[in-house]
Amino acid sequence: MKAGRENNPLKPTVNDIARVARVSLATVDRVLNERPGVRKITVEKVNRAIADLGYVRDTAAANLARGRVYRFLFILPATNNEFLSLIEDHIRDLAGGMLRERTRISHITVPAFDPMALAEAISAVDVTQTDGVAVFGPETPSVRDSISTLRAHGVSVVSLVSDIPSSERNTYVGIDNIAAGRTAAQLMGRFLAPVAGNVLVLTGSMLARDHLERRLGFDEVMARDFPHLNVLASLEGRDDPDLIERLLPDTLAHTDKVVGIYSSAAGNAGLIRHLQTAGLDRTPVIIAHELTPLSRAALGNGLFDAVISQDAGHLVRSAVRIMRAVIDDTPINPAQERIRIDIYLRENLPP
Amino acid sequence: MKAGRENNPLKPTVNDIARVARVSLATVDRVLNERPGVRKITVEKVNRAIADLGYVRDTAAANLARGRVYRFLFILPATNNEFLSLIEDHIRDLAGGMLRERTRISHITVPAFDPMALAEAISAVDVTQTDGVAVFGPETPSVRDSISTLRAHGVSVVSLVSDIPSSERNTYVGIDNIAAGRTAAQLMGRFLAPVAGNVLVLTGSMLARDHLERRLGFDEVMARDFPHLNVLASLEGRDDPDLIERLLPDTLAHTDKVVGIYSSAAGNAGLIRHLQTAGLDRTPVIIAHELTPLSRAALGNGLFDAVISQDAGHLVRSAVRIMRAVIDDTPINPAQERIRIDIYLRENLPP
DNA sequence: GTGAAAGCGCTAACAA
DNA sequence: TTGTTAGCGCTTTCAC
Numbered sequence: 001m002k003a004g005r006e007n008n009p010l011k012p013t014v015n016d017i018a019r020v021a022r023v024s025l026a027t028v029d030r031v032l033n034e035r036p037g038v039r040k041i042t043v044e045k046v047n048r049a050i051a052d053l054g055y056v057r058d059t060a061a062a063n064l065a066r067g068r069v070y071r072f073l074f075i076l077p078a079t080n081n082e083f084l085s086l087i088e089d090h091i092r093d094l095a096g097g098m099l100r101e102r103t104r105i106s107h108i109t110v111p112a113f114d115p116m117a118l119a120e121a122i123s124a125v126d127v128t129q130t131d132g133v134a135v136f137g138p139e140t141p142s143v144r145d146s147i148s149t150l151r152a153h154g155v156s157v158v159s160l161v162s163d164i165p166s167s168e169r170n171t172y173v174g175i176d177n178i179a180a181g182r183t184a185a186q187l188m189g190r191f192l193a194p195v196a197g198n199v200l201v202l203t204g205s206m207l208a209r210d211h212l213e214r215r216l217g218f219d220e221v222m223a224r225d226f227p228h229l230n231v232l233a234s235l236e237g238r239d240d241p242d243l244i245e246r247l248l249p250d251t252l253a254h255t256d257k258v259v260g261i262y263s264s265a266a267g268n269a270g271l272i273r274h275l276q277t278a279g280l281d282r283t284p285v286i287i288a289h290e291l292t293p294l295s296r297a298a299l300g301n302g303l304f305d306a307v308i309s310q311d312a313g314h315l316v317r318s319a320v321r322i323m324r325a326v327i328d329d330t331p332i333n334p335a336q337e338r339i340r341i342d343i344y345l346r347e348n349l350p351p
Numbered sequence: 352m353k354a355g356r357e358n359n360p361l362k363p364t365v366n367d368i369a370r371v372a373r374v375s376l377a378t379v380d381r382v383l384n385e386r387p388g389v390r391k392i393t394v395e396k397v398n399r400a401i402a403d404l405g406y407v408r409d410t411a412a413a414n415l416a417r418g419r420v421y422r423f424l425f426i427l428p429a430t431n432n433e434f435l436s437l438i439e440d441h442i443r444d445l446a447g448g449m450l451r452e453r454t455r456i457s458h459i460t461v462p463a464f465d466p467m468a469l470a471e472a473i474s475a476v477d478v479t480q481t482d483g484v485a486v487f488g489p490e491t492p493s494v495r496d497s498i499s500t501l502r503a504h505g506v507s508v509v510s511l512v513s514d515i516p517s518s519e520r521n522t523y524v525g526i527d528n529i530a531a532g533r534t535a536a537q538l539m540g541r542f543l544a545p546v547a548g549n550v551l552v553l554t555g556s557m558l559a560r561d562h563l564e565r566r567l568g569f570d571e572v573m574a575r576d577f578p579h580l581n582v583l584a585s586l587e588g589r590d591d592p593d594l595i596e597r598l599l600p601d602t603l604a605h606t607d608k609v610v611g612i613y614s615s616a617a618g619n620a621g622l623i624r625h626l627q628t629a630g631l632d633r634t635p636v637i638i639a640h641e642l643t644p645l646s647r648a649a650l651g652n653g654l655f656d657a658v659i660s661q662d663a664g665h666l667v668r669s670a671v672r673i674m675r676a677v678i679d680d681t682p683i684n685p686a687q688e689r690i691r692i693d694i695y696l697r698e699n700l701p702p
Numbered sequence: 703g704t705g706a707a708a709g710c711g712c713t714a715a716c717a718a
Numbered sequence: 719t720t721g722t723t724a725g726c727g728c729t730t731t732c733a734c
Contacts, residue, residue: 057451064415191541346537
């Protein structure tokens with residue numbers, strides 16, 4: 001394409017600052033990076049020049065000079081479900097493209113809902129070879145402590161999908177799960193319209209903060225806005241499709257008038273398989289989580305009425321951007337990093 | 352934060368290629384940039400080295416050396432509505448941050464729904480000072496032609512919010528508006544549940560492709576899935592709150608049993624003002640477009656039942672990323688650039 | 703046709 | 719405490 005070289009009012013560079021402040025490049029660099037060993041008076045001189053010239057640092061040039069390489073690690077639960085596969089796919093995809101931006105991304109998995117295994121994995125991270133870690137897992141004291149250690153060694157940490165607010169993680173990357181549960185409840189109530197009856201909630205594990213939060217939000221709105229609907233105790237599926245498929249028949253057999261099902265965690269495959277083989281007398285309104293090939297198909301053929309989702313690609317990209325920003329001590333754009341609570345109906349499925 | 356300098360299997364550079372191919376840096380550069388004046392046999396030698404080493408070019412370094420500056424222009428309709436304000440805000444925000452990435456972003460406005468004015472504005476673009484243009488406006492032959500001229504001069508062009516597929520624009524950045532209309536219809540139908548009656552559609556202009564597409568999708572799903580609801584002819588509000596407020600009373604007075612309103616374009620302020628002052632005997636289900644302070648409030652107090660939206664920040668960022676990718680002839684990530692059809696209910700409003 | 707060398711904006715040894 | 723200098727990966731004169 002076209003040319004487009006510099007021409008306009010030139011952007012000031014470190015050289016300009018050095019000239020104006022009557023110091024050397026090295027000193028400018030020290031001030032810019034807040035390195036010690038510069039007299040206060042000199043710092044002020046330089047800062048004044050920076051302000052006067054309206055200098056903005058060229059990060060690309062800085063990174064080039066530094067020879068900086070970012071090394072990030074994702075630690076994910078080893079569950080056999082589509083959402084995790086999606087996340088792993090996106091990590092692999094992004095890893096390929098980010099190489100050209102001097103960023104190496106890898107991931108490991110640890111047994112799901114196993115705080116000790118997770119804590120050990122976090123503790124086992126080689127802090128000399130890792131700049132940032134993204135953790136998707138339960139919130140327990142051991143996990144919290146291992147995160148503290150990581151942070152103490154200068155590794156940036158983000159919690160992914162399920163927050164660990166009690167820890168010293170730098171940020172949480174994921175949706176507001178209470179709001180997600182509330183959203184599910186609102187859809188459930190409105191779609192059910194005047195119908196009354198029981199609503200079954202499938203959850204993953206009581207250990208998972210995201211699952212608990214969804215349930216919390218769901219119950220709250222159901223109780224407030226739709227008192228004619230009765231929400232049953234949760235069925236814990238541990239995000240495992242096979243387990244869910246085994247548990248469901250019994251539960252459904254012992255409950256009458258199930259007019260709605262809120263599948264609030266992963267493992268939709270089990271729910272779908274059960275519904276397709278067993279069949280129910282009358283199809284309940286079903287709201288599920290996470291847009292995956294299976295839930296997509298279920299939405300398409302009318303088995304699911306709505307899917308609440310979070311964009312796996314966005315999660316991964318956001319985690320990486322944030323880990324980088326933390327390390328570089330560079331500002332982040334909150335609007336860009338906010339993970340939205342996506343609602344998918346049959347008609348707004350992405351191509 | 353921590354160190355993190357290079358250490359692992361080094362990424363090959365132009366120097367490595369030069370060494371392996373036994374040529375000079377300049378020759379490697381000529382081949383890399385497909386510049387003429389290199390013997391075929393030499394080109395092959397270099398390309399083999401590139402392939403053997405698995406070389407990937409460091410764009411940041413390349414741009415630094417080139418002194419490249421990207422200059423982008425947004426051309427927007429001059430309408431007095433919140434959605435446009437949002438877009439302008441995001442352009443300003445992004446412009447600030449992108450300066451450090453050698454990217455200058457500006458924007459101008461032209462009279463809305465005025466194809467000639469738009470075509471003139473596009474033709475008036477200084478192609479020697481502009482690398483990319485994002486156009487938000489109607490699709491007409493004159494607009495199409497002016498876009499062709501721009502492209503012929505090596506300027507990359509994206510259509511924004513409303514596509515101009517007949518033109519030679521490089522890409523469209525925005526939602527699938529047919530799908531958006533279908534989504535609105537599905538929500539309308541399900542929220543109205545067993546109720547029958549008339550549904551009023553507020554649109555912007557017959558000139559606007561996005562508005563036409565939304566109407567198309569809406570009608571299709573309403574007719575197919577909710578035949579007990581009768582969709583009325585569109586009311587053209589030209590995205591102008593004041594005009595909408597003036598037109599509404601008459602229309603509503605002459606139609607009975609309006610059980611739903613689909614506000615498919617911009618200018619919600621007018622609709623809201625009318626409803627709040629006039630008040631209706633029974634509140635219809637209202638589905639509107641674009642999440643803005645006003646529609647947000649309307650969702651919060653129950654006036655609106657759902658809002659279909661597209662993220663203005665995402666639109667702007669995506670347009671810029673794509674214009675850059677086109678100029679650099681660099682790949683884009685379709686998943687990241689896809690603008691989602693967001694559905695907002697009272698419960699999933701962003702903070 | 704090809705190469706040597708300077709330089710983009712910034713950082714980091716090493717000297718002074 | 720401050721400055722000199724080389725160099726990151728790539729492009730670009732200007733010679734040969």
